[in-house]
Amino acid sequence: MPVVESVRAEGGTAEYTYLDLSSLSSTRKAAEAMASAGSEIRVLVNNAGIGLGRGVTQDGFEVHFGVNHLGHYLLTDLLGPVMGPGGRVVTVASAAHQNADGGDFEHVLGRTRSMLGWREYAASKLANVLFSRELARRRPDLGAHAVHPGLVDTRLIPRWVRPFIRGRLLTPAEGADTVVWCCLADEVAGATGLYYWQRRSVEPSAAGRSDGLAAELWERSAAWAHAGPGH
Numbered sequence: 194m195p196v197v198e199s200v201r202a203e204g205g206t207a208e209y210t211y212l213d214l215s216s217l218s219s220t221r222k223a224a225e226a227m228a229s230a231g232s233e234i235r236v237l238v239n240n241a242g243i244g245l246g247r248g249v250t251q252d253g254f255e256v257h258f259g260v261n262h263l264g265h266y267l268l269t270d271l272l273g274p275v276m277g278p279g280g281r282v283v284t285v286a287s288a289a290h291q292n293a294d295g296g297d298f299e300h301v302l303g304r305t306r307s308m309l310g311w312r313e314y315a316a317s318k319l320a321n322v323l324f325s326r327e328l329a330r331r332r333p334d335l336g337a338h339a340v341h342p343g344l345v346d347t348r349l350i351p352r353w354v355r356p357f358i359r360g361r362l363l364t365p366a367e368g369a370d371t372v373v374w375c376c377l378a379d380e381v382a383g384a385t386g387l388y389y390w391q392r393r394s395v396e397p398s399a400a401g402r403s404d405g406l407a408a409e410l411w412e413r414s415a416a417w418a419h420a421g422p423g424h
Contacts, residue, residue, distance in 0.1 A: 295400025329386030
């Protein structure tokens with residue numbers, strides 16, 4: 194794998210584990226492999242995701258919600274036993290969460306409804322913010338951080354959109370800056386449940402600050418991850 198090889202070339206160590214977040218079965222197998230490696234996990238970055246698409250996951254969930262939130266929820270939950278005090282879970286969210294309706298969970302059980310998937314993408318990013326908030330409450334020994342990386346020039350952005358936003362795009366390295374900072378910086382040690390942008394804590398949307406909504410999403414996610422979309 195190119196990433197593993199580049200890390201090793203710089204004198205570090207790296208291992209590869211296959212993970213498909215659109216499959217809860219794959220997520221379980223990956224978590225089992227990582228947990229059985231025998232090492233305590235100090236930092237977990239939930240960064241995989243999709244944007245502006247349509248469809249469902251292998252388990253029947255709306256694809257944005259299933260990949261961007263539910264897969265990460267299950268992975269983090271299963272790795273919890275091998276994450277000790279002081280560990281950090283950094284989840285890459287988005288300012289797009291501000292466009293989500295905080296009360297509509299049921300749409301995640303079917304196919305993408307909006308034309309380009311924007312509504313569903315925003316809902317998945319709100320779920321990222323709420324997930325970090327509730328994780329902080331349930332695991333106060335960890336640092337749970339949600340991050341808005343900015344508008345990053347990756348393949349998530351459709352080709353036809355690029356001419357309209359080219360001047361606002363960040364490089365992947367620029368987009369990763371606050372994510373890495375939340376993983377390593379002493380400034381965030383002891384902080385948890387916050388939402389960051391450009392290395393500072395900022396206030397998420399009203400829905401993103403709802404403890405009740407965060408708890409409800411967690412309970413629903415637990416049922417869906419372990420029993421499927423019919424529950």
